Structure formats: structure tokens, C-alpha cells
Amino acid sequence: MTVSDEVRQTTDPGRPPSAPIEGSTVSLERLTRVFGATRALDDLSLTIHPGEFVALLGPSGCGKTTALRVLAGFEYVDAGRVLVNGKDIGRLPAQKRDMGMVFQSYSLFPNMNSRENVAFGLRMRRRRAKDRNRVADEHLELVGLSDQANKYPHQLSGGQQQRVALARALAIEPQVLLLDEPLSALDAKVRAELREQIRAIQQRLSITTIFVTHDQEEALSMADRVCVMRAGKIEQVAAPAVLYAAPSTAFVAEFVGVSSRVPAERRGAEAVVLGQTFPIRPNTTPPTGDRVDALLRPEDFELSVDPDGQGTVVHRSFLGSTVRLEVLLGDLTLKVDVRSDHAADIDLSTRVDVRLRASDILLVNPVGDAESQVQPAS
């Protein structure tokens, strides 16, 4: 009996689309996938809990899409296992895995209208026409597109197409929902709206969801946990707030959010940065050696206008509620966030005084050193 057979047997045909789907546990165990000289997945292991929303975040070529495609059954692995609810699905073809997938490019079938697209998966499961049309209409209502049921993909906007694709993926009551950068082709406003809608639906259904993105804002705002990847390996898996506030590696600190790299001196369990002394961030293993770098967030700084100050404002970006300033301090450039109402009198060339107000400091190897990163404490 395949996993899909089991799911079909336990699926309640009368289940309304807004009722929670019992989430599945997904385990990726020591996955390795090699393309020529590139290790797209390098001994990658990750467990996703039932109903959890996990974002795979990383730069292009880090292996996040490969991991998703392995789970979907579109890519095989050279080593490792893919388990769903404890069952190895590595040998199951994609069509038997019960994975709902929303693709990066528009993937609606052009020859079918929205209702037919959503009903396609049910048709493949030999559900009766009346039944599948009812389910399709319910799922179109779930994504707010009841009035677009008879429209063809070319008559829909990009955002509407992706919502139909989401309804189509959910209509089959998948064990896992896979989202492969579904928002990347949309404009900023639609993107933000759809982001909220996807998250709301996922929470309502409690469906285990894996979301691939290279956009940190998307990952941090939507996911329960974010898995930052680099060169086929996981750098850190943590809740968004933890990832931002306590990155365990230099790569995570620099990839997620904005950081300034400042030379520091290590003195035992403390470090001296810009003349101030702070404790070293707990749960990280700082680099050996006294000469190190500290990674500082824009909000770690306190800035005041001072005609005798040692810093000079060289760049100013308005970000809405805050203004991001670049302050030249000797040969260092620091990124500092200031509340917009406090930044009115700060212009380019304004002399400023910069102080640190962080509770602890993340130390990394200086630029040029091997790996230039810290390891999570064991």
C-alpha cells in the first residue's frame, strides 16, 4: 500500500476545505545530491513537525530548490532518505506522493479554466464530476476567487493565477504543501497580500508546509522556523526572531538582516568593540585569537548629532518608520537605523557620535580568514 493510498482511505470526502488537515511529519535524512562537481545537497538532515511552516532560505545555488524537488519526487538523491510520517517515500514516483506543489512560474494548465484546474487532481483520483466541481468551488472560495471559476489562466492576473495554483494544490488534501518561490514573479503589493493569505490558510488548515525562498523578508514574516542553507548544507534552523537576534554563524548574520562588520578585541568572555566592552553572545563558539570581528545590527547603535563627533553621515535611505544611515567612522562604514522623526535634522555630511547599546556581541573571524564564521555551540 502506498502512502497516497493510505491518505485516500483516511480522507473524509465531506471535509470542508477550511477544516484542518492532519499535518504530516517530514524527515530528510542525510540527503546528498551531486550535479557534476557541485554538491547541491551535502549530507542534509532536517525534520519538519506536523502542521509546521518551514522556510528554506538561502542564496541561489544553495540547494533549497533541490531539497524541495527531492521531496516532491522530481529529483532523486545519491544518498539519504526522505520520510513522511516515518515511511520512506524515496522510491515513490511524484504522482503517488500526495504533495501539493505551487511553482515559481505560472503552472496552471492553459487549456482549463480555474475550476477545471483545481479539479484536475481530483479527476486524477477518479472522483465523480459533481463531487470534484463542488470541492474545486470550495477551494476557490478559500482563496477568494469564487467569481473567477470560469476564467482561463490568460484571463487572470499573476496573483490570481498563483492563488488558483494554491487552491489546486490544496484540493487534493496533500500530506505536505510545497511552495517553490510562488511569489517571486509578482509585484511587491500583490506579493505582500498573498504572503498573508498563504500564511492564514496554512494556519487554518494546519498543513505541514515547506516554502522555498531567497527573500529573507518573506521567510521571516511567514515561517514558524527558517532553515538557512548554504552550499547544500544547513547553516541554522531556528524561529525567525532567534535567527535574527542570535545568528549562530557569520553567514546567517550577514544573509539575514543587515549587519556591519567591526573589528573587535576578545578578552576572555568579553569583547571590546568601538571602545566599549560587551559579553560574547552565549550559545556560540567564538573564533580563537584576540583579533576578531563583531557583527552589529543597525539597531545595535545609538546615534546623536554632535558637531565634534567622529562619525560623518555619508548615505541616507528613507525606509518608512526608520531612516537607515551609513556613517563613516575612520575607515569603517556602519549601518545605523534611526527613527524617522528623530532623523529630520540629520543630513549628508552631518557629524555624529555613535555608541553601541547591544546586550551581547556576535564574534566572527576577521574577513579573509578561512570560513570567517563561528560554529553553534554543541
Add this chain to the structure above:
Amino acid sequence: MASLVAPIGTEEVEGVAEEMPIASAKRRRRPRFFRGFVLLVAAVYFLLPLFAGLKYTFEDANGDFSFSTVRSIASQPYLGSALWLTVRLAVLAMVVTMALMIPTTVYVHLKLPKMRRVMDLVTLLPIVFPPIVLVLGVLKTYPLALRNSPYLLSLLYVILAMPFVYRSLDAGLGAIDLKTLVEASKSLGGRWISTLLRVILPNLTTALISAVVLTIALVFAEFTLAYLTQWQTISVWIVQFNGTDGHITVAVSMLLLLGTWILLSAIVVVDLIRSRQKLKRRTTAS
């Protein structure tokens, strides 16, 4: 700000602006005349033989306008059997060609995209090699039962149709996001055959119609292979009957040409209507 920007180069721009319409109009007129001339020459080159054929079809023995030739087509000996044989060969050739070429082209697009250049070359071979080489090879190597069957011709027509059918399907598949559509279908539980029939083929309608029409047109026009294998297809009948009555054979040729032309025009018109509807729907949607 506008007052700062506007004066820069204003005089020069105005001066150029006055001269430009005359110069550009002259430049525009020249290509228009050239285009018209080329079109006229092409039209004369292609349409003159057609006009001569039509004129000959609607002439009687005295050179007067008459429908007598067209009316007598149906009663010509062996024309019916030749036409029926050609239709059967065309249908078989079409079915075999599609059964071979659709999965092959889809597979190449999906799994072996780097092979497309090789396929481009391979599918050109039937055009490069003369039909006489093909038929002699086949007659030497194929089993006797097949050599004695007219359907051997259909298999040969499959080879001849390959370059046209491959290119038509290749263009059709290139116009859709095949990989994503196939993966979407598979993720929803679609098996290969369902994916092919319900997702891929409905999005290749124009390419498929083109491929079918090209195959049929090729079978109806092919003479060398049929003549050398000694089967009387419509083209062989036309050549053989030409000695008896030239008016009839020209009339039959013109009718066949008209049939093919109507089919091709239908494809173009259907395609045009579909793309206009798409454009209209898009405009309405936006």
C-alpha cells in the same frame, strides 16, 4: 525645473524637427516601393502557373470557358481507387508519424534538451537523401510481405514527413512551459498518459493541426516512391493519365491544390482568431 531644462538645445531640436518629416517620409517611401515590387514579382511567380492551370481546367477543346472537364472528373477510370488508396496511406502515415513523433519530441524537450540540435540535424536527413536512395534500400532490405503491401509506402512517408512534423511540434512545445506543466500534473497525481492527453496535447492544437496537414499534403503530392514501388496513388494516376487527357489531370491537380490550400488557410485563420481572442480577453482582464 522645467525652465532650466527646456532651453537646452531647443533651437537645434526645432531645426531638426522641421527637416525630419521630409527626410523620413522619403526614407519611408523607398522601402514601401521596394516591398511592393518584391511582393508583385513573388505574386506573379507563384500565381501565374496557378492561373494557367485554372484557365486550362476551365477550357474545352476549342479554348472556350467550360465546366465540362470538372464535371467529368468523377467518371474517370481508376481515379477513385487511386484517391482511396492515397487517403488510406495518408491516414496510416499520419497516425504512425504522430505516434512516433509526439512522444519523441516531448521526451527530447523534457529529458534531453541538449539533444534538440542533434534532432534538428537528424530530422533533416530525409530531405538530404533523394527518395530513390530510400526506396532502393527499403526494397532490398524489407521483408517480402511488407514489400508487396501498399502500406509500405505509408512507412516511407513517415520518414519523409519527419522533418516537417518534428519542426512543427518542436515549435509548439517551445511555446509552452512544458517542464512546469508536466511536473504540476504529476504532483497532482497525473500519470504519463493522462498528462500527455489532458495537459500537453490540448496545448499543442495548432502545432498538431499543422503537422497533420503537412503529412497529408506530402502523401498526396509524393510521386517518386509510389511510382518506384508500383502503387497507383493519386499523383501516379495524374502522371499516367496525363497522356490520355491533359485537361482532366490538370483539373484534378488543381482540386487537390485547392483542398490543401483550404486546409492550410483554415489553420492560419483558426490560429489568428484564437490569438485575437486571447489578446481581447487579456485586454479585458487587465
